[in-house]
Amino acid sequence: MGNALETRPINSSKTTTYILDSNVLIHDPNSILNFEEHQVVIPITVLEELDKLKNGKQTIAADCRQAIRLIDHILGSASPAEIEEGVPIARGDKSPPNGRLSILMNHALDNVTTLPTSNNDNRIINDILQYQRDNPNQPVTLVTKDINMRLKARGxxxxxxxxxxDQLVSDIGLLTKGYIHYPGNFWDRVTQVKTCQQEGVTTHNLSKDEIKEDLYLNKFLIDDQGFIAKVIGLTETEVQLQHLSTDSLMNQEAWGLHPLDIYQAMALNLLLDPDVHLVNLNGAAGSGKTILALAAAIEMTLASKQYRRIIATRSTRGLDEDIGYLPGTEAEKMEPWLGAITDNLEALHSDDESTNGSVDYILKQVPLHFKSLNYIRGRSFQHSLIIIDECQNLTPHQIKTIITRAGVGSKVICLGNLAQIDTPYLAPTSSGLTYMTERLKNFPNGGSIQLKGVPRSPLAAYAEAHL
Known part of the structure; x- marks a missing residue:
């Protein structure tokens, strides 16, 4: 394993031949390293697919290039005979090579029932059938994120x-919500507490044994009696809570916007906190993710000058595929795909005498840049506020690549809805949004909130529940 914290190897009681589809290498370009002692086989058809995609405008082009470089690094100067046998996989942690990598060439099939060679999936399946015939005692498994290809292969x-x-949870219901709700009164569960007040801030220190649930910094505790607190200190034995007033949270304001419920209030608290560098907001359509993020972003750039600029981007399949064909500059190309941003700008100024005039004024005053994901990759943004919308459509590798672009003094806001994944090879449990939420929940300068309700309209609320 290259990094035990980054991966969970696929284990088996005996050596297995794992044949990887191209979507696996695109999803995680380092996936070859994660099969421990087993044989990893890349069909030649997969290499051809990666070759076609490596120079494209899509976000996945960089992932294809990284996967190709890794394959080349492992194979090195091996001869064709050595590649057919399998080249030992060396990892970057100086451990002895473990497992082998080989390339599966196209072969003429001999008395094997095959699929029509009308597409690459069928060609790969046909090659695996011949491989199985040639190696009858070797367990063979096709690894692919394409459900239909798995069905055809099983057939x-x-x-x-x-x-x-990189799937860290088996059910998204196990993901942290960013808060713990206690029925009744929270203090009925506490036997000992030390309360202090200093400079107008009330803190409660209590034993970690008093709270059975998982805790981490910037997680909220709420109950039915109006109590709300945020974890601001955590040791192996003690928890320090900052007591928060429900009224003060609900009266927070960001560019004229007030929260509509306590969940939005907790989200706004994280968004406006200068010590929180990563905020992850997950929620259903209309729960307020984008408008909260945008209002807080404008407040922190135009009013309080905490950040120099706002970088807004969005992950959609259409964006990756079609942006190159749209006319105009990058900003003009991005405009159709970032309508959610401008729509929410209009909503923030809907009560103004001239909404269009106010929006135009904001766009001129605020250094708000609409950028494609291709632009963000490879860049480093200093003192910037980066808003990434539709994060549920990113792979874990892609979301890591983007978040690591945040430079000194920058803040990243990730927005997403795991119920609206548009990418065919991602599921809620394998989405980059799920991966990030689980992996970074213990980051001391991060926080996440799962927003509730659909305040957009009664129609949207009813549709969300019944359609």
Whole structure:
């Protein structure tokens, strides 16, 4: 394993040959390293697919190039015979090579029932069928994130599985919500507490044994009696809570916007906190993710001058595929895909005498840049507030690549809805948004909130519940 914290190897009681589909290498370009002692095989058709995609305008082009470089690094100067046998996989942690990598070439099939060679998936399945015939005693498994390809392969007698190496939870219901709700009165569960007040801030120190649930910094505790607190200190034995007033939270204001419920209030608290550098907001359509983020962003750039500029981007399949064909500058190309930003700008100024005039004024005054994900990759943004919308459509590798672009004095706001994944090879449990939420929940300068309700309109609320 290259990094035990980054991966969860696929283990088996005996050596297995894992044949990887191209979508696995795109999802995680380092996936080859995560099969421990097993044989990893890349079909030649997969290499051809990566070759076609590596120079494209899509976000995945960089992932394709990274996967190709890793394959080249492992194979090195191996001869064709050595590649057919399998080249030992060396990892970057100076551990002895473990497992082998080989390339599966196209072969003429001999008395094997095959699929029509009308597409690459069928060609890969046909090659695996021949491989199984040539190696009858070797367990073979096709690893692909394409559900339909798994179904076809099973129908042909091939063992298959999804790539779960970066899947940290089996059910998104297990994801942290960013808060713990206690029925009744929270203090009924506490036997000892030390309360202090200093400079107008009330803190409660209590034993960690008093709270059975998982805790981390910037997590909120709420109950039915109006109590609300945020974890601001955490040791192996003690928890320090900052007591927050419900009224003060609900009266927070960001560019004229007030929260509509306590969940939005907690989210706004994180958004406006200068010590929180990563905010993750997950919620259903209309729960207020974008308008909260945008209002806080404008407040912190135009009013309080905490950040120099706002970088807004959005992950959609259409954006990756079609932006290159749209006319105009990058900002003009991005405009159709960032309508959610401008729509929410209009909503923030709907009571103004001239909404259009106010929006135009904001766009002129605020250094708000609409950028494609291709622009963000490879850049480093200093003293910037980066808003990434539709994060549920990013792979774990992609979201890591983007978040690591944040430079000194920058803040990242990730927005998403795990119920609206538009990417065919992602599920709620394998989404980059899920991965980030679980992996970074213990980051001391981060926080996440799962927003509730659909305040957009009664129609939207009813549709969300019944359609």
């Amino acid at each position: 042909c007698g091939i063992s298959t599985e999804d790539y779960h190496n």
